[in-house]
Amino acid sequence: MGYLLWIFGFIGAHRFYYGRQITGIIWFFTLGLFFIGWIIDLFLIPGMSRDADRRYQDGPVDYNLAWILLTFLGVFGIHRFYMGKIFTGLLYLLTLGLFGFGVLYDFLTLNGQISEKNHR
Known part of the structure; x- marks a missing residue:
């Protein structure tokens, strides 16, 4: 899933997916740090994936499906x-x-929302 979102990575999609909201915002406003950071991220995805697996709780709500839907x-x-x-x-x-602002909020908080839902 991370590699699929990396295709849109110049707007930070894969960084939001892996729970890196601050750098996701930076990537969004700088087009993936002027495309250089976007290309480097291709090699950093496995590490980001391991970190996200440790941080977020699996359960009945699937992260991948929720991110595709969002x-x-x-x-x-x-x-x-x-x-x-x-x-x-x-x-x-x-x-x-909510006029786009709710979607932006969900890009910033979706992983936490799903982890909380799965924890219950």
């Missing part, structure tokens, strides 16, 4: 329905992801 259907709230957050899913559906 990345491609986030404005419709489908990832929120998948996580069992029906009210906010409907809210996202009616407001196009």
Whole structure:
């Protein structure tokens, strides 16, 4: 999944996926540190994957599916329905992801949300 998101890595997608929000934001605003950091990340993905595996809890909510739903259907709230957050899913559906700000919030916090949900 990380390599698939790396294709969009110049906007930081793979960094958000691995829970590296600060560098994800930097990558987003600098086009992957002017594409140089994006290419270097191709070799750093295995280490980022190991770190994320240690940090986040597995469970019934699958990280990969949630990230795919957020990345491609986030404005419709489908990832929120998948996580069992029906009210906010409907809210996202009616407001196009709370006018985009909710989707940005989820890019920054999705791993924590899933880990918390899986912990329960």
